[in-house]
Amino acid sequence: MQALDGIKVLDLSRTLAGPFCTMLLGDMGADIIKVERPGKGDETRDFTPPRWNGESAYYLASNRNKRSITIDIKSDEGRKIIYKLAEESDVFIENFRTGTMEKLGLGYEQLKEINPRIIYCSISGFGRTGPEKNRAGYDLLLQGYGGLMSVTGEQGGAPVKAGMSLVDLTTGTFAAYGILTAMIARGKTGKGQFIDASLLDGQVALLNFLATSYFATDKPAGRMGSAHPTIVPYQAFSARDMDIILAVTNNGLWEKCCRAMEWDDLLFDPRFKTNEDRVSHRQELVAIISERISALESKSIFERLDAVGVPCGPIHTVDQVVNHPHVIARDMILEVDHPIVENLKMAGFPIKLSDTPAKLKRHPPLLGEHTDEILKELGLLPDEIKDLKLKKVVGEAPNSVRST
Known part of the structure; x- marks a missing residue:
């Protein structure tokens, strides 16, 4: 049924x-x-x-x-x-x-x-x-x-x-x-x-929060690359071997991130204490994190942050996504019998x-x-x-x- x-x-x-x-x-x-x-x-x-x-x-x-x-x-x-x-x-x-x-x-x-x-x-x-x-x-x-x-x-x-x-x-x-x-x-x-x-x-x-933010401030949002207007750090960074995503969405995760990465100086820096502080000092903080991450292999970063539950991950290409073990395990790639196209594959059902x-x-x-x-x-x-x-x-x- x-x-x-x-x-x-x-x-x-x-x-x-x-x-x-x-x-x-x-x-x-x-x-x-x-x-x-x-x-x-x-x-x-x-x-x-x-x-x-x-x-x-x-x-x-x-x-x-x-x-x-x-x-x-x-x-x-x-x-x-x-x-x-x-x-x-x-x-x-x-x-x-x-x-x-x-x-x-x-x-x-x-x-x-x-x-x-x-x-x-x-x-x-x-x-x-x-x-x-x-x-x-x-x-x-x-x-x-x-x-x-x-x-x-x-x-x-x-x-x-x-x-x-x-x-x-x-x-x-x-x-x-x-x-x-x-x-x-x-x-x-x-x-x-x-x-x-x-x-x-x-x-x-x-537009969601971007529309409401405009009505609140009378200032329209602009282009920010991979960054977020109200959360820092929440963007792409370049590790030594690949580009990665770091998504530190609240103060609790910021503390876990700093301790896991041994960034105690950043954790106790008053400029970066709260998310509001980090947004106010976005350029300084992003510059510091970018320099530190660029010296590390992605595997090391993921192991440290995954261990304490800080969201992070690679920036996959399409071929990496559709062949990823987790995507396959979620039945997100369908194999379809077709009268002309042999081995037809396509994206699967997003709702289970x-x-x-x-x-x-x-x-x-x-x-x-x-x-x-x-x-x-x-x-x-x-x-x-x-x-x-x-x-x-x-x-x-x-x-x-x-x-x-």
């Missing part, structure tokens, strides 16, 4: 935020029907390099546990199929530009007439209301627009984006949270509702539920792989599927697996 068994999600989203959201739902048991353009599909199928046996690694990463159907949603016949799917779906998700779904006859007000219980999640760059609602939004654009790049990078340096698509991934996570919340509400009211999730709103939420765990049930689908299967479930017979008019609507995907 899985928590979302029996929940059907009609997924018209593409690229990353929406597909990541629906993958999270699919991991927990929901039946995700991924609607794609005939012959083209989700544009991430063409995001290369790299390709893995002809498949886009970008696409593979966020589309497991889904079924793919190709439909021309701009055609009357295609919309009829969407309406029929919407009648029996719990969730509808899309990330087109503001107004596009309404023009196609697939907006929330239109679909709730067909199914009052449907939960309609709309993901956009700037939201469906407000003066910027018609602007296109992409991860990089919103990293800049939403303030992330103003606090990322070295002090005095050029703007730097986060190394991963942080805006898209967090928005997808927030959207999944909204959908699950709406499901709980529907259980009480019997009605679905509209969810407006935007890339910008997610970034404003992630004791009674209704996430499961890998389906490989990332080939384009249109389940078109016939889903049409049959709708009551369309093989002869109708072969009809020329319907064939034009659902297309002939070049790498689809046909069941008829």
Whole structure:
């Protein structure tokens, strides 16, 4: 059993935020029907390099546990199929530009007439209301627009984006949270509702203490490299053999750190007594610690600090993370059977539920792989599927697996 068994999600989203959201739902048991353009599909199928046996690694990463159907949603016949799917779906998700779904006859007000219980999640760059609602939004654009790049990078340096698509991934996570919340509400009211999730709103939420600190001081945060504005020492340092992280978050840990590292002079220096003192004398303290750590091997530092419970560790590369024994032990790397990609691996399930765990049930689908299967479930017979008019609507995907 899985928590979302029996929940059907009609997924018209593409690229990353929406597909990541629906993958999270699919991991927990929901039946995700991924609607794609005939012959083209989700544009991430063409995001290369790299390709893995002809498949886009970008696409593979966020589309497991889904079924793919190709439909021309701009055609009357295609919309009829969407309406029929919407009648029996719990969730509808899309990330087109503001107004596009309404023009196609697939907006929330239109679909709730067909199914009052449907939960309609709309993901956009700037939201469906407000003066910027018609602007296109992409991860990089919103990293800049939403303030992330103003606090990322070295002090005095050029703007730097986060190394991963942080805006898209967090928005997808927030959207999944909204959908699950709406499901709980529907259980009480019997009605679905509209969810407006935007890339910008997610970034404003992630400003968190930086936003409140600005209101408290009237001073916006700036770039500080790996350092923290209100905690010292809490940043990267360079040991003799590698870069490491030292995270001394309170006065108790500071004392343990100093004793373990035999820094009694720093422990009893009045400039560094409290965290507030250390923040006030950040430059002096960081310079001293940097010089001392640079003379030591990382292994020696880790052994001393781990022994007394002071948070510290290496700065791993991606290959080191995905092959780390602890990551493997936590089942965070999945091996997936795929009809084209042999030995497909991807990041696993970040949440562990004791009674209704996430499961890998389906490989990332080939384009249109389940078109016939889903049409049959709708009551369309093989002869109708072969009809020329319907064939034009659902297309002939070049790498689809046909069941008829």
